[in-house]
Amino acid sequence: MAEQQTPVAIKVAVLGGGSFGTALSSIAADNGAEVRQWMRDAELVEQINREHHNGRYLPDYAMNPAVCASTDMQAVLDGAELVLIAIPSKAFRSVVKAAKQWLRPEQILVSTTKGIEADSFMLMSQVLEEETGFSHVGVIAGPNLASEIADKQLTATVVASADALTRTRVQQVLSCGYFRVYASNDRHGVELGGALKNIYAIAAGMAAALGMGENTRSMLMTRALAEMSRFAVAQGANPMTFLGLSGVGDLIVTCSSSLSRNYRVGYAMGEGRTLEQAVEALGQVAEGVNTVRLVCAKAAEIGVYMPLAEGLDRVLFKGVPAKQMAGALMTGEQSTDVEFVLPQADVQKAHREATGHQETGGEQ
Ligand SMILES: NC(=O)C1=CN([C@@H]2O[C@H](COP(=O)(O)OP(=O)(O)OC[C@H]3O[C@@H](n4cnc5c(N)ncnc54)[C@H](O)[C@@H]3O)[C@@H](O)[C@H]2O)C=CC1
Numbered sequence: 386m387a388e389q390q391t392p393v394a395i396k397v398a399v400l401g402g403g404s405f406g407t408a409l410s411s412i413a414a415d416n417g418a419e420v421r422q423w424m425r426d427a428e429l430v431e432q433i434n435r436e437h438h439n440g441r442y443l444p445d446y447a448m449n450p451a452v453c454a455s456t457d458m459q460a461v462l463d464g465a466e467l468v469l470i471a472i473p474s475k476a477f478r479s480v481v482k483a484a485k486q487w488l489r490p491e492q493i494l495v496s497t498t499k500g501i502e503a504d505s506f507m508l509m510s511q512v513l514e515e516e517t518g519f520s521h522v523g524v525i526a527g528p529n530l531a532s533e534i535a536d537k538q539l540t541a542t543v544v545a546s547a548d549a550l551t552r553t554r555v556q557q558v559l560s561c562g563y564f565r566v567y568a569s570n571d572r573h574g575v576e577l578g579g580a581l582k583n584i585y586a587i588a589a590g591m592a593a594a595l596g597m598g599e600n601t602r603s604m605l606m607t608r609a610l611a612e613m614s615r616f617a618v619a620q621g622a623n624p625m626t627f628l629g630l631s632g633v634g635d636l637i638v639t640c641s642s643s644l645s646r647n648y649r650v651g652y653a654m655g656e657g658r659t660l661e662q663a664v665e666a667l668g669q670v671a672e673g674v675n676t677v678r679l680v681c682a683k684a685a686e687i688g689v690y691m692p693l694a695e696g697l698d699r700v701l702f703k704g705v706p707a708k709q710m711a712g713a714l715m716t717g718e719q720s721t722d723v724e725f726v727l728p729q730a731d732v733q734k735a736h737r738e739a740t741g742h743q744e745t746g747g748e749q
């Protein structure tokens with residue numbers, strides 16, 4: 386599958402020793418970049434440098450031997466033109482704060498993280514901007530299960546940035562025969578898509594464990610897309626972005642695959658495990674668990690109707706049994722299919738004219 390391309394002469398730093406950071410490091414090295422990968426775990430560093438594989442996060446993956454792992458953040462960042470940050474959202478700001486002293490304004494900083502910061506409700510590229518004030522900032526998001534990338538399955542991602550240099554350099558560094566990098570200038574929409582879809586991946590895993598069929602899964606994904614776009618529009622994003630790889634693309638893969646960690650958390654809960662048991666058994670990050678809580682609080686604050694996310698929030702954090710919630714979620718009063726085609730205001734007007742009542746009250 387891999388195709389020959391001209392080696393990219395560039396120094397790349399990857400912050401994060403998890404599955405996604407590891408897969409991206411290896412692709413960049415395959416393309417000829419000089420790659421250094423930072424992580425905290427000295428044993429893992431030693432293993433990667435000696436055996437060229439990451440036994441903790443991607444044990445079956447033969448990494449490019451040229452990837453040099455290190456616990457020394459300064460050495461990793463020194464001279465890097467492109468910095469990829471693959472750190473879970475909970476730790477993202479603290480890592481950027483630690484890195485800041487060695488970052489320079491001409492560097493390109495790209496988040497690969499699909500989460501939201503708890504206190505600020507910021508996306509990770511906003512954290513990057515706030516901490517550094519630099520202008521070459523972007524994100525990567527899309528249907529990108531790290532274990533499939535490791536398996537060299539044909540995969541597409543999106544690099545999103547208002548900055549053309551960021552988009553071009555990421556495309557040069559990461560594009561290869563099995564990894565296609567599409568560009569977007571809607572950083573906010575792309576990043577929001579990546580974060581929001583994790584919520585529905587948990588719900589889809591739960592629905593699968595409860596024995597729901599393909600019609601149900603399709604309904605869940607489609608209504609999830611409506612809900613995600615509704616929230617994103619209220620946050621100022623472009624709903625068209627949700628038709629792309631980082632919206633519907635990522636939603637499909639994570640709602641369909643047991644390789645998704647978010648899906649696996651939902652599945653375990655659908656089988657009767659508690660959230661704590663499900664997360665502990667996973668042993669890796671499932672960003673959707675925090676995202677659902679944060680998004681529901683924000684949706685309540687700004688008045689966006691999100692019945693699926695709110696139902697999941699009740700199962701995860703308020704002790705409502707998954708089985709009880711699943712039926713209720715899917716059978717709320719129906720109303721508009723695509724609300725950008727048939728606006729909710731028109732539905733309410735027709736309802737008022739037909740019944741003399743004021744509100745439909747159901748799903749938008
Ligand atoms: N794995 C995947 O398939 C994909 C993951 N992502 C996103 O990438 C981000 C990172 O995910 P993964 O690499 O999959 O995570 P992971 O769970 O495989 O690994 C997380 C890594 O972050 C490190 N880490 C955690 N807290 C840290 C701290 N305080 N300081 C330094 N390092 C810390 C861990 O030691 C570990 O190396 C997540 O937001 C995820 O949503 C995006 C696309 C695909």
Ligand SMILES: O=C(CO)COP(=O)(O)O
Nearest residue numbers: 527528529530645646647
């Ligand atoms: O974002 C991902 C795939 O695009 C990875 O999903 P999980 O974090 O659920 O494994």
